[in-house]
Amino acid sequence: MTGTRTVAETSLPGLRLARRGKVRDVYEVDDERLLIVATDRISAFDCVLPTQIERKGEVLTALSRFWFGRLERITPHHLVTTELSRMPDAVRASGDVLRGRSMLVRRTEVFPVECVVRGYLAGSGWKDYLATGEVCGLRLPQGLRESDKLPEPLFTPATKAETGHDENISEERMCEIVGEETTRRLRNTALALYHDAETYARDRGIIIADTKFEFGLDAEGQILLIDEALTPDSSRFWPAAAYEPGHSQPSFDKQFVRDYLETLDWDKRPPAPPLPPEVAAATTDRYLEAYRLLTGKEL
Ligand SMILES: Nc1ncnc2c1ncn2[C@@H]1O[C@H](COP(=O)(O)OP(=O)(O)OP(=O)(O)O)[C@@H](O)[C@H]1O
Ligand SMILES: [Mg+2]
Numbered sequence: 001m002t003g004t005r006t007v008a009e010t011s012l013p014g015l016r017l018a019r020r021g022k023v024r025d026v027y028e029v030d031d032e033r034l035l036i037v038a039t040d041r042i043s044a045f046d047c048v049l050p051t052q053i054e055r056k057g058e059v060l061t062a063l064s065r066f067w068f069g070r071l072e073r074i075t076p077h078h079l080v081t082t083e084l085s086r087m088p089d090a091v092r093a094s095g096d097v098l099r100g101r102s103m104l105v106r107r108t109e110v111f112p113v114e115c116v117v118r119g120y121l122a123g124s125g126w127k128d129y130l131a132t133g134e135v136c137g138l139r140l141p142q143g144l145r146e147s148d149k150l151p152e153p154l155f156t157p158a159t160k161a162e163t164g165h166d167e168n169i170s171e172e173r174m175c176e177i178v179g180e181e182t183t184r185r186l187r188n189t190a191l192a193l194y195h196d197a198e199t200y201a202r203d204r205g206i207i208i209a210d211t212k213f214e215f216g217l218d219a220e221g222q223i224l225l226i227d228e229a230l231t232p233d234s235s236r237f238w239p240a241a242a243y244e245p246g247h248s249q250p251s252f253d254k255q256f257v258r259d260y261l262e263t264l265d266w267d268k269r270p271p272a273p274p275l276p277p278e279v280a281a282a283t284t285d286r287y288l289e290a291y292r293l294l295t296g297k298e299l
Contacts, residue, residue, distance in 0.1 A: 006040040006052035010097055014090040022048050023060070023233055029104065032219070033080065035091055036103045038228075042283070044257050045268040046165075051275040057101035059287040059299060060231045064103065066295050067197065067229040074192050077225040078105040078216065108216025108226055111178050113169070114160055115186050117194035119153040120209040121146060122236055122248070124168070136168045147209070147238075147245045153194055155187045158212075185223060186215055197230050204293045206252060207243055211235035232290060252290055256282045 009020070015027040015035065022043045027035040038060040040052035061082055068077040080103075081087065084095050087104050118125050118135065125135040126146050134140060136156035144150075157174045158166040175183045190213045198208045212234045214227040228234050237252035251258065260279045266272070275283075291299045 006054050007057060007097055007101065008041060008052050009039060010037050010094075012037075012091075012094045012097075014093060023057075024228070028107075029088055029091065032107055033088075034105050034107050035087075035098075036105055036228075037098060038101045038103075042254070042257065044254060044261055044272070047268065047270050047272040049257070049272045049275060051280050053280055053287065054284045055299070056284070056287050059291050060228060060233060061101050061103060062299055063231045063291055063294065064228045068225070070200070071193055071196060071225065071229065074196060075189050075225045076222060077229070078108060078218075078227075080104040080106060105226065106218055106224065108218050108224055110214060110216040110226065111182065111186065112159060113174055113177055113186070114158040114166055115190040115213040115215065116156045116158055116168075116210060117153050117190050117213070118156055118210040119150055119194065119198050120207065120236075120238075121148045121150060122209050124165075125154075125156070125210070128168075137170050145245045146247055147243075147249050149245075153191055153198070155191055157187075182223075189213075189215070189223070189225075193225070193230075201230075201237075201294060202240055204296075205240045206290060206293055207238040207240045207249075209236035209238055209249070232287070237290060253283065253286045256286070 010025045012027055015029065018026045018028050023039060023041045025037040025039060029035050038057035040054060040056045042049050042053045042056060065079065065082050068079045082103050084092055084099055091098065121129055121144055128135045129140060129144065135154055138154055141151065156168060158168050160166055171183060193213060194211060201208050208230065211230055213225060215223055216226045218224055232253040238249040239252050242250060256279050257275060260275060264273055288299055
C-alpha cells in the first residue's frame with residue numbers, strides 16, 4: 001500500500017470545536033458560519049473503527065458538494081464553499097489537514113428531526129414490516145420481500161438520539177415538535193430530493209435505498225438543506241448490478257468492512273478491531289468508485 005495520509009481527528013488552533021461526531025468534526029468559525037470537517041474515520045455496526053480509510057473524507061465532502069449543486073433547483077442549501085482559498089484565515093491556517101475535506105457552511109437553527117426517506121425495504125424498516133406489516137406506522141401491501149422497492153418512497157422522520165439509535169417518530173409527533181406547516185414542507189422537500197437523487201443514481205449503477213436529510217432555518221427564516229447530503233454515510237448505497245430482492249443487499253461502500261468484521265469473534269461493542277490494510281484499501285476504492293459513478297469524474 002502507498003503511504004497513508006489519513007486524518008483520524010482534527011484539532012484546529014483558533015477555532016472552537018462545536019462537536020465531534022462519529023465521522024465529522026464541526027467547528028464554529030463565527031456567528032454566521034460553521035466548518036464541517038470530514039475525517040477519514042469509518043464506523044461499522046455503530047462503532048468507530050481504529051483504522052481510517054484513505055480519501056474517505058474527501059469523497060464525502062465532494063459528494064455532498066455535488067449533490068448540493070444538483071439539488072439547488074429543489075431547495076436552497078447551507079454550503080458556502082469547499083475551496084480553501086475562499087475560506088477565512090483561521091481555517092486556511094490549517095490548510096494541510098483541511099484541504100478537500102472541509103465545507104464552510106451557513107450556520108442555522110437545526111430542526112431537531114431527521115428527515116428519513118425510504119425507497120426500499122431494508123434495515124429497521126424491514127424489521128418493522130415483518131413484525132407489523134407497517135413501516136413507522138405506514139401500512140404497506142402484503143407479501144413484500146426484504147430489499148423490495150416500495151410502491152412509493154416513504155417519509156419516516158426520526159429524532160436524533162445523542163447515543164445509540166435514532167428513534168422513529170410519527171408525522172403527528174413531528175408536527176408537535178416543528179409545527180404542521182414546517183412538517184409539510186420538510187416532508188415534501190425530502191421526498192422531492194430523494195426522488196431526484198434516487199432516479200439519477202439508479203441510472204448510474206447505485207441504488208440509494210434510503211437516506212437521511214437535515215434542515216435548518218437561516219437568519220432570514222429560510223429553510224436550508226444542511227449537514228451532509230446523500231453520502232454513503234447518510235444513506236444506504238447498494239450496487240444496482242447485484243440488486244436482488246429477497247435478502248439483504250451488499251453495501252456499496254462498507255461491505256468489505258462488514259464481511260471482514262463478521263469473520264472475527266468480536267461482539268460488536270467498542271473497542272472495535274482494526275482492519276487489515278487490504279480491506280481498508282479495497283474500501284477506499286469503493287468510495288472512489290461511488291464518486292466516479294455518481295459524478296462521471298475521477299476525484
Ligand atoms: N448548517 C448547519 N447549521 C447548524 N448545524 C449544522 C449545520 N449543518 C450540520 N449541522 C450539524 O452538524 C452536526 C454534524 O455532526 P454529526 O454529529 O452528525 O457528525 P457525524 O460524523 O455524522 O456523526 P454521527 O454518525 O454520530 O451522526 C449535526 O449535529 C448537524 O445537525
Ligand atoms: Mg450525523
